[in-house]
Amino acid sequence: MRHFLALARTGSVRAAGSMLGVSHSTVARRVEALEARLWRRLVPITLCNYVATAHAAQLDPERGARPARWLGSSVTRIVRELVASSSYPEVPIWGTFESMAIMMEAAHAGLGFVMLPTYAGDPEPGLQRLARPDLRHVADFWLLSHRDLRDNARLRAAREGITAALTARAALFRGEAEGWRETAPLRHELAPGAGAPRA
Template sequence: MDWNDILHFLTLARMKSVRAAGSCLGVSHSTVLRRVEALEAQLGTRLFDRTRDGYVLTAAGEQMLPGAERVEQEMAALARGVAGADERLAGRVTLTCCDGYVARLLLAGLRDMCAAHPGIELAINVDTRAFDLSRSEADIAVRTLRCGVQPPSHLIAQPLVPLVIANYAARAHADRLPTRWLGFEPADAQAALVAQSSHADLPCWGVFSSLELMVDAAHAGLGLVMLPTYVGDGEPQLLRLAQADIRHVADLWLLSHPDLRDNARIRTVRRHVAQVFADQQPLFDGRRGCFSHPAGADSDRPDGAQPA
């Protein structure tokens, strides 16, 4: 039985769509179908039913799934074991970040490392889901965990910086501050933050699923916004309110699999990523002076607002 056929089977079982599975694997959807059909022909049974909800495992597929996952775990462990002994400062390092602002910060901060080690190739993506480092979905992950929540015990975990939020409004609309909050999910988490804020009487409006969308909505004057200080303080078009309700709500962590502890290129990237965050500590803990705003912008600040 071909491992690649098993991998395509597992990916289709998880994604339920041949196009999504192909995108995940970096192949065409026809390749996914061809691999799965080859596996079905070899086993002499149908593994998937095609439904309105996508590709769903048959009873035979369900029976095969646990064994296929065990094979996947063994293959991943084998690959990590080989990679973990690699002492070359060359090759690809996959780094997943929790949001685009963190990714851009790392792109700038890792520039000198990339110049010093041209053999190291970075593959950076932005995704909030919990990547499975045991399946080698990424080599290094930067993830947000709520205060008091610990990362999985089987991973190498290093705390980086606090995630501190504050209240912001658009500088262009600050002569008349909005009378509502811009919404985000989960709604119950935002409701709790609003209830504990200095503007607890204001309603929440809309739902904006990313930091970038929340910033754009705030720029348009659609509402007040709660943002991490590493986002809000870096936006010249936003300013912190005087009643900013600065709160430490989470922490950023650096995660990797212990099997890759001795891999030279991954160890090097880990060290430089941690240094980038150490250098930017004031940006994350909410201290001022990290970014300069346009000259003269402070002169027309309304009462109730202060510079970011």
């Protein structure tokens, strides 16, 4: 557990290894062993860029009648990193929206582009992916069980129900929902600000 906590605090296996006085490969092995023992990876979380269908032509960064802009959020640093590595890095960021629901409403109102998890953006009526969408695998859903409760029948049933529900919708979480498969290649990358990949 101390290897995992060091990795979470420092953001990279090298820094965690330095902090603990062990090699980076030792940190990586210990964290992977912990994940195998405690967690079950369920589905990936993928982000994509969206614009309101009603305002798509006006906000097109190449031919639009109105200036295009990204809708910002309260996690400013992450939004800046996502925009900088997007297909539209020259489009400015505007506003600070506190929740995904408010950002979606702002996008519907034509206030700008929004980056959303595909499980929220793809099924949303009135939103469409940008002409050059940026699919990014940024995280995974994990299901955590304490080892003392793994055999509890009620919790096992709940875990099985959650796993079945998320697995049935895995294509939506990966950005591969029906009708979207051919729009953009998936970029596997760490969440912005997460540090270097594990060695």
